[in-house]
Amino acid sequence: MATETKAPASTSTRTRSARTRRLLTHIGLIGFGLIMLYPLLWMLSSSFKPTAEIFREPGLIPWSFTPSNYTEGWGALQFPFHHYLLNSAIVVAGSIIGNLIGCSMAAYAFARLEFRGKRLFFAIMLATIMLPIHVVIVPQYILFAQLDWINTFYPLIVPKLLATDAFFIFLMVQFIRGLPRDLDEAARIDGCGHVRIFCQIILPLSLPALATTAIFTFIWTWNDFFSQLIFLTSPDMYTVPVALRTFVDSSSQTSWGPLFAMSVVALGPVFGFFLAGQRYLVKGIATTGIK
Numbered sequence: 010m011a012t013e014t015k016a017p018a019s020t021s022t023r024t025r026s027a028r029t030r031r032l033l034t035h036i037g038l039i040g041f042g043l044i045m046l047y048p049l050l051w052m053l054s055s056s057f058k059p060t061a062e063i064f065r066e067p068g069l070i071p072w073s074f075t076p077s078n079y080t081e082g083w084g085a086l087q088f089p090f091h092h093y094l095l096n097s098a099i100v101v102a103g104s105i106i107g108n109l110i111g112c113s114m115a116a117y118a119f120a121r122l123e124f125r126g127k128r129l130f131f132a133i134m135l136a137t138i139m140l141p142i143h144v145v146i147v148p149q150y151i152l153f154a155q156l157d158w159i160n161t162f163y164p165l166i167v168p169k170l171l172a173t174d175a176f177f178i179f180l181m182v183q184f185i186r187g188l189p190r191d192l193d194e195a196a197r198i199d200g201c202g203h204v205r206i207f208c209q210i211i212l213p214l215s216l217p218a219l220a221t222t223a224i225f226t227f228i229w230t231w232n233d234f235f236s237q238l239i240f241l242t243s244p245d246m247y248t249v250p251v252a253l254r255t256f257v258d259s260s261s262q263t264s265w266g267p268l269f270a271m272s273v274v275a276l277g278p279v280f281g282f283f284l285a286g287q288r289y290l291v292k293g294i295a296t297t298g299i300k
Contacts, residue, residue, distance in 0.1 A: 131182075256268035
């Protein structure tokens with residue numbers, strides 16, 4: 010009888026201990042998440058503070074609530090801020106379309122076709138991932154200057170059509186390799202060539218990988234500052250990151266309030282696009298990273 014009464018007590022103790030560990034784990038994760046979110050929350054709070062109060066009162070609560078930073082920042086530059094949002098949207102849309110077309114075609118070639126030097130070219134493609142942009146920016150600038158593409162969107166969009174982002178090629182190659190080849194063989198029996206197999210079979214089944222490519226391309230291109238600063242020289246061609254940089258003036262007082270307000274506005278499309286495609290992003294990473 011003593012043994013029968015001790016067993017439930019022991020089980021109850023283990024259950025309480027497991028619940029306590031889970032509770033402490035969740036509290037720790039929530040605390041860590043708040044620490045990571047603090048800079049974002051501070052920027053959001055600072056966008057509603059007067060410039061003089063931003064660094065004098067570093068807390069998250071704006072004592073002098075000033076929504077005028079948004080209206081002031083929207084028209085503070087040479088062009089209204091929606092002009093720069095439109096420029097970024099054009100660059101992002103072209104980059105997404107270019108990566109989806111170019112990288113998917115290159116990935117299909119590496120995953121399904123057999124040609125001489127395939128492994129060598131694939132290794133060279135992977136090696137380009139380790140090249141920092143600062144290594145290739147000078148020859149790229151010289152090439153685009155000779156093509157008279159400086160201060161246009163072409164240097165930011167056209168290379169995407171040539172499958173220059175090796176990371177996305179590798180991502181799609183891993184996904185396509187996981188698709189059964191029986192589908193290709195069945196399509197060939199029906200008389201399909203590589204074009205129809207690619208367009209009607211591979212692309213529809215590769216939707217998670219394509220969505221992952223689109224989301225990462227959007228985020229990286231929207232937040233890209235260095236290459237856009239190099240190739241875009243006139244204010245009417247500025248994108249959002251370059252336009253935000255013009256709020257900071259080393260020779261005079263910086264308008265921190267309008268700067269933070271427009272930074273919050275610039276983050277809106279990123280969060281929206283990410284939340285809209287989060288389901289495909291998780292599925293795409295899960296189905297490509299495990300293989």
